Amino acid sequence: MTTYILNEAKMFSDIADGVAIVINSETGIYYGMNGFGSAVFENILAGAAIEAILDAVKCFDGAPEDMDARMADFVNDLKSFEIVLEGGASGDVVLDAAVAAGDNFALTVTEYDDAQELLLADPIHEIKEEVGWRPDKIALETDEEIIRTKEAKMK
Numbered sequence: 812m813t814t815y816i817l818n819e820a821k822m823f824s825d826i827a828d829g830v831a832i833v834i835n836s837e838t839g840i841y842y843g844m845n846g847f848g849s850a851v852f853e854n855i856l857a858g859a860a861i862e863a864i865l866d867a868v869k870c871f872d873g874a875p876e877d878m879d880a881r882m883a884d885f886v887n888d889l890k891s892f893e894i895v896l897e898g899g900a901s902g903d904v905v906l907d908a909a910v911a912a913g914d915n916f917a918l919t920v921t922e923y924d925d926a927q928e929l930l931l932a933d934p935i936h937e938i939k940e941e942v943g944w945r946p947d948k949i950a951l952e953t954d955e956e957i958i959r960t961k962e963a964k965m966k
Contacts, residue, residue: 812860815895822894826853833894840924842892847914848885850906855895858902861886871908875916885918892922
């Protein structure tokens with residue numbers, strides 16, 4: 812059984828009102844998911860195996876024949892955006908058939924870069940590990956090479 816965990820080295824995530832938002836702290840790019848994608852993502856973060864999630868979805872009335880491909884595409888998107896890493900403990904699947912049907916069983920992850928500069932401008936992203944976060948300039952990065960590397964990640 813294949814399980815995944817959040818790539819906590821780069822990503823922060825939150826699921827509120829059935830909508831998952833994931834922010835890449837290195838690039839400032841964020842990702843949003845539709846309702847069904849968010850529900851599946853929540854199960855992934857809870858440790859549910861992809862195969863178990865897929866089996867549960869296939870039991871829903873109206874589940875499309877190509878659900879295997881849809882799930883594979885969704886997981887591949889999560890991996891290609893470096894949102895998740897393989898591993899973690901296993902957990903139970905909890906899904907609502909109405910959410911799946913409401914989104915026509917579509918699983919989407921959408922990448923957004925419109926707030927990239929704002930997210931990267933936050934001084935919390937510029938802390939030094941040995942100092943921690945301090946609201947004074949000594950905690951901010953001054954190494955030109957590191958600054959260029961971070962700026963290169965911006966589109």
